[in-house]
Amino acid sequence: MPVFDSRNPLYKTPVGCVPAGTQVQLSLCLPDTYTAACLLTAEYDSECCYEYPMALHSTAAGQSRWSCTAPFYKTGLYRYRFRIAAPGGTDLVGHTGRGCGSIGDGGWWKLTVYDARRQTPAWVPGGVMYQIFPDRFCRGAGAPAPGSVHPVFPESTHVRGDWGGAPEWQPDAYGNVNTFDFFGGNLNGITEKLPYLASLGVTCLYLNPIFLAQSNHRYDTADYYRIDPLLGGNDSFAQLCGSAAAYGIHILLDGVFSHTGFRSVYFNGDGRFGSGGAAQDRQSPYYPWYHFRNWPQDYACWWGIRQLPELDEENAGVKAFLTDVGKYWIERGAAGWRLDVADELPDTFIDALAASLPAESFLLGEVWEDASDKFSHGGRRRYLQGGQMHSVMNYPLADAIIRFVLERDAEGLSETVAAQQENYPPFALHSLMNHVGTHDTVRILNRLGEDCTAVDWSNRATYRNRRLSPQAREAGLRRLKLAAVLQYTLPGNPCVYYGDEAGLEGFMDPFNRGCYPWGAEDTSLISHYQTLGEMRRTHRELFASAPIETVSAALGCYAYRRRGRDGSSSLLVIANANPHPIDYRLDGTAIPVEAEAAFVRFEEV
Numbered sequence: 001m002p003v004f005d006s007r008n009p010l011y012k013t014p015v016g017c018v019p020a021g022t023q024v025q026l027s028l029c030l031p032d033t034y035t036a037a038c039l040l041t042a043e044y045d046s047e048c049c050y051e052y053p054m055a056l057h058s059t060a061a062g063q064s065r066w067s068c069t070a071p072f073y074k075t076g077l078y079r080y081r082f083r084i085a086a087p088g089g090t091d092l093v094g095h096t097g098r099g100c101g102s103i104g105d106g107g108w109w110k111l112t113v114y115d116a117r118r119q120t121p122a123w124v125p126g127g128v129m130y131q132i133f134p135d136r137f138c139r140g141a142g143a144p145a146p147g148s149v150h151p152v153f154p155e156s157t158h159v160r161g162d163w164g165g166a167p168e169w170q171p172d173a174y175g176n177v178n179t180f181d182f183f184g185g186n187l188n189g190i191t192e193k194l195p196y197l198a199s200l201g202v203t204c205l206y207l208n209p210i211f212l213a214q215s216n217h218r219y220d221t222a223d224y225y226r227i228d229p230l231l232g233g234n235d236s237f238a239q240l241c242g243s244a245a246a247y248g249i250h251i252l253l254d255g256v257f258s259h260t261g262f263r264s265v266y267f268n269g270d271g272r273f274g275s276g277g278a279a280q281d282r283q284s285p286y287y288p289w290y291h292f293r294n295w296p297q298d299y300a301c302w303w304g305i306r307q308l309p310e311l312d313e314e315n316a317g318v319k320a321f322l323t324d325v326g327k328y329w330i331e332r333g334a335a336g337w338r339l340d341v342a343d344e345l346p347d348t349f350i351d352a353l354a355a356s357l358p359a360e361s362f363l364l365g366e367v368w369e370d371a372s373d374k375f376s377h378g379g380r381r382r383y384l385q386g387g388q389m390h391s392v393m394n395y396p397l398a399d400a401i402i403r404f405v406l407e408r409d410a411e412g413l414s415e416t417v418a419a420q421q422e423n424y425p426p427f428a429l430h431s432l433m434n435h436v437g438t439h440d441t442v443r444i445l446n447r448l449g450e451d452c453t454a455v456d457w458s459n460r461a462t463y464r465n466r467r468l469s470p471q472a473r474e475a476g477l478r479r480l481k482l483a484a485v486l487q488y489t490l491p492g493n494p495c496v497y498y499g500d501e502a503g504l505e506g507f508m509d510p511f512n513r514g515c516y517p518w519g520a521e522d523t524s525l526i527s528h529y530q531t532l533g534e535m536r537r538t539h540r541e542l543f544a545s546a547p548i549e550t551v552s553a554a555l556g557c558y559a560y561r562r563r564g565r566d567g568s569s570s571l572l573v574i575a576n577a578n579p580h581p582i583d584y585r586l587d588g589t590a591i592p593v594e595a596e597a598a599f600v601r602f603e604e605v
């Protein structure tokens with residue numbers, strides 16, 4: 001019997017995070033001769049440590065249970081551990097991993113206290129997300145003709161006619177990319193493929209930036225109120241939103257609010273938008289939006305990239321403008337925003353944006369680490385405590401799934417899931433964006449098909465036309481099907497990066513942003529994703545709220561259940577990452593599971 005286990009209601013009630021105003025009972029199991037106290041600190045008041053004496057609760061078999069009740073009235077991140085007194089002196093009970101603690105040196109447990117008024121829009125949990133890089137998904141009606149150029153940035157863009165060709169990458173002597181190739185994918189193309197997306201069970205489309213910009217990735221926004229004409233303009237966006245709604249599909253926009261483009265209405269670095277703009281006129285209303293060290297040439301820019309001058313989101317003008325942008329596109333059909341580089345946005349800005357959006361709008365953040373205790377922008381972030389984002393991109397789970405599939409690390413995957421279930425509020429947990437690849441990572445088929453640890457970003461051009469060998473592709477496809485089962489059955493919403501479900505390959509940016517292979521899809525893989533999507537549609541209530549119960553996690557096998565709130569049904573998953581089949585014994589019955597595959601069964605009670 002452990003001294004303490006934060007994931008066991010015998011030691012902590014209730015388990016997991018709690019809404020503000022909750023009384024939490026904490027208990028230790030100690031020898032009869034010990035006494036104990038709980039030490040508690042709050043992130044917002046880290047200089048103060050509260051001490052709660054623990055009283056004898058029960059005694060049995062030479063063990064005493066000492067308990068206390070601690071009130072948590074205010075939202076925030078709390079940390080706690082215990083001080084014990086024995087005949088030989090005092091010691092600490094600290095966190096040693098996987099929720100458990102032991103006597104001796106150890107860390108602090110953490111507890112997230114959140115605002116229960118923060119609720120995720122009802123349409124989000126239990127759904128399926130799909131990410132699209134708009135230029136590369138589908139050429140629909142009105143697509144720009146091959147050989148044409150961008151009407152606003154003609155000198156640095158060209159539209160290619162070889163759909164499916166390898167993306168170009170041509171940096172200058174300073175490592176900057178100044179010319180961009182487009183393949184002509186547009187919003188009408190997405191609209192035309194809505195029946196296909198519906199067949200995958202998609203309920204939310206996350207679009208990479210669609211506003212006017214010079215580049216094909218469009219993270220260098222030139223005008224937040226104008227859909228890029230190469231994508232079809234504002235009318236095409238309205239049509240997409242209306243048509244998607246008929247399929248029950250919501251549109252999530254990419255909010256790039258930490259910086260603008262050098263060539264933008266706001267910065268206007270080369271003067272193409274007239275005499276106004278921060279770099280052209282110190283009297284411009286946009287001038288205070290940027291950090292100039294020596295106007296106009298020396299200014300703060302995102303990660304040192306001169307094409308991306310940074311915005312000052314603490315500036316009242318910036319805050320008012322961008323919150324208006326947020327509302328503007330919600331009013332025109334968008335269902336929410338994904339906040340690009342959320343850890344580089346100040347809390348005051350996220351507060352203002354979240355407060356300005358309608359209750360039914362979804363706000364998702366790009367956070368690569370554990371979002372419950374992320375430290376950035378000079379302080380501990382309160383993303384998921386209420387009043388800010390509903391949830392985040394789930395990079396920790398993506399990493400854990402990939403390690404499990406490639407290295408058979410069942411214990412690590414189980415711990416990641418358990419930690420998120422313990423530290424993320426329910427509204428955030430069941431709305432996580434569970435991806436295994438995005439526009440910022442190597443294509444998942446490549447990650448699973450061959451060892452990518454030696455991929456050299458500085459020499460990325462050598463990977464432009466590289467393809468998996470037949471053997472590596474076969475291995476990748478088999479493992480991807482296993483990874484997808486985990487994506488679709490663990491807490492949160494699966495998100496498919498366009499083309500992954502069709503077997504699209506590609507190494508790092510920009511080669512992970514190839515064209516969707518219409519007419520050359522892997523139909524077997526698509527069928528697998530369609531089956532998973534239908535499974536979530538049929539059992540949406542279970543996937544929207546049911547917790548995970550780990551059955552076992554060892555020897556390359558991770559087995560778990562999810563039980564519906566009414567107790568009438570549950571899901572059993574047995575994931576086998578081993579290169580050989582296994583017979584998994586459960587309740588005296590042998591369940592065969594194929595190599596690098598998963599057994600999935602719904603059980604009615």
